[in-house]
Amino acid sequence: MKTGPDIALIAALVGDPARANMLTALMGGKALSAGELAAEAGVSLQTASSHLAKLESGGLLAVEKQGRHRYFRLTGPDIAVMLESMMGLAARVGHVRTRPGPKDPALRQARVCYDHLAGDTGVRLLDSLLRRRLLRSTTGTLALTKGGEEFAAAFGIDLPALERSRRPLCRTCLDWSVRRPHLAGAMGAALLDRVAELGWVRRERNSRAVLFTAAGLRHFERQFPLK
Amino acid sequence: MKTGPDIALIAALVGDPARANMLTALMGGKALSAGELAAEAGVSLQTASSHLAKLESGGLLAVEKQGRHRYFRLTGPDIAVMLESMMGLAARVGHVRTRPGPKDPALRQARVCYDHLAGDTGVRLLDSLLRRRLLRSTTGTLALTKGGEEFAAAFGIDLPALERSRRPLCRTCLDWSVRRPHLAGAMGAALLDRVAELGWVRRERNSRAVLFTAAGLRHFERQFPLK
DNA sequence: CCAATGCTTCGACGAGCATCGAAGCATTCT
DNA sequence: AGAATGCTTCGATGCTCGTCGAAGCATTGG
Numbered sequence A, B: 001m002k003t004g005p006d007i008a009l010i011a012a013l014v015g016d017p018a019r020a021n022m023l024t025a026l027m028g029g030k031a032l033s034a035g036e037l038a039a040e041a042g043v044s045l046q047t048a049s050s051h052l053a054k055l056e057s058g059g060l061l062a063v064e065k066q067g068r069h070r071y072f073r074l075t076g077p078d079i080a081v082m083l084e085s086m087m088g089l090a091a092r093v094g095h096v097r098t099r100p101g102p103k104d105p106a107l108r109q110a111r112v113c114y115d116h117l118a119g120d121t122g123v124r125l126l127d128s129l130l131r132r133r134l135l136r137s138t139t140g141t142l143a144l145t146k147g148g149e150e151f152a153a154a155f156g157i158d159l160p161a162l163e164r165s166r167r168p169l170c171r172t173c174l175d176w177s178v179r180r181p182h183l184a185g186a187m188g189a190a191l192l193d194r195v196a197e198l199g200w201v202r203r204e205r206n207s208r209a210v211l212f213t214a215a216g217l218r219h220f221e222r223q224f225p226l227k
Numbered sequence C: 001c002c003a004a005t006g007c008t009t010c011g012a013c014g015a016g017c018a019t020c021g022a023a024g025c026a027t028t029c030t
Numbered sequence D: 001a002g003a004a005t006g007c008t009t010c011g012a013t014g015c016t017c018g019t020c021g022a023a024g025c026a027t028t029g030g
Helices: A007-015 A017-026 A034-041 A045-057 A077-092 A103-109 A120-131 A146-155 A159-164 A185-197 A214-223 B007-015 B017-026 B034-041 B045-057 B077-092 B103-109 B120-131 B146-155 B159-164 B185-197 B214-223
Strands: A061-066 A069-074 A111-113 A116-118 A135-137 A142-144 A171-174 A181-184 A201-203 A210-212 B061-066 B069-074 B111-113 B116-118 B135-137 B142-144 B171-174 B181-184 B201-203 B210-212
Touching: A007 A017, A007 B007, A007 B017, A007 B077, A017 A034, A017 A045, A017 A069, A017 A077, A017 B007, A034 A045, A034 A069, A045 A061, A045 A069, A069 A077, A077 A171, A077 A181, A077 B007, A077 B077, A103 A111, A103 A120, A116 A120, A116 A181, A116 A185, A120 A135, A120 A181, A135 B135, A142 A146, A146 A159, A146 A185, A159 A185, A171 A185, A181 A185, A185 A201, A210 A214, B007 B017, B017 B034, B017 B045, B017 B069, B017 B077, B034 B045, B034 B069, B045 B061, B045 B069, B069 B077, B077 B171, B077 B181, B103 B111, B103 B120, B116 B120, B116 B181, B116 B185, B120 B135, B120 B181, B142 B146, B146 B159, B146 B185, B159 B185, B171 B185, B181 B185, B185 B201, B210 B214
Parallel strands: none
Antiparallel strands: A061 A069, A111 A116, A135 A142, A171 A181, A201 A210, B061 B069, B111 B116, B135 B142, B171 B181, B201 B210
């Protein structure tokens, strides 16, 4: 027996198609009930219950009771980061599930990665912030500059509240569709929240896709220029 | 059926303990023969052969025939990056395989992550390069500065050769033991090569651990100071 | 208090798969 | 050529685990 973290254990949890579907669904960031997850995975309620129990005891999912419902969510953003990285690898080695429906282009353009923006738009967001020197990378992790802090405040983000959370403020996350990094962390989540609050986007029901309104996209591109 | 990359497929490949052990062994960077991998995984030769066939057809391993031997290696550094990120997650949720033998502290201090340095020392290396402004991050990915290029040349690294490879020069990789990034990519690999060439370290046989010699550690700390 | 809803537990079935013995194929060594 | 080494293929075995029907438990609503 070897030493070190047991990756087989958690890989096996993700390795079942039903569980993988559930986890993917939860990358939308919202907590979902057992019934919703069963439908998402395409299995019966009993089967889903068994899977969810395993995911929970494996530390991948946390559960919250609300009345007669039980809502499940990923235990942390790092789970989402790992799942995205697995998607990137799966895409590279050619394991893409066929049927590229109408949703697929939308997902590549803009989607939710747990709680922040991913896809072309997410990558563009990070590029813009770096190019305008609102973000910089000191020790391999991102940090807001002085200008970045001012920008955040002006954009309507409550920085002190974010800093009170134990979560890293800025983090990169490798995008599976673009294979370039986008902005994650508390700041990434806050930016998506704010963009939604401003009405620039609407969430597709039961999907990770994020649809920009025509006006919203204009505002977004003006607010986050590439040059 | 959903669309998108099929993470269940590759997760299932990693999900078997025997295969996970093989993959972990291959993170040492060296190509290993089927027999060596069988021993590493603790299974018979026939079983190993079956596993290796699956890993190969799944796109995780590449094989190279040499005489009557078949040497397997990871198909790319991104596989190692994914495995390290899974280790980080497994460590966080508490799935560490017990028996923290004498190897364990050594692994945390310095180990090989496919082809570059990880552990405390690897993290320190990245920190030092950033603090001395030999590296900087422009669009979320790392890049050498002018000073960094001069440093590389002075340290005995053939930059033009590295740039000829299609591989990204500098990349970060999240460290499972420290949970902070270290330097990966072609540059990370070249630095480890050079450090080995200089005789500062010796590789533990059949292990990912990297042991610094006393003199080597002094040289290393002088070459990569933290302030 | 009874009915309805949401979910879990129990039990049984079945398929998939990891495992290894034995035989077969390829390569190298003498 | 014959023997030895390294690995794969075949076949059989056994076990794990995903699956769902039926029953049970908890919560909410009338």
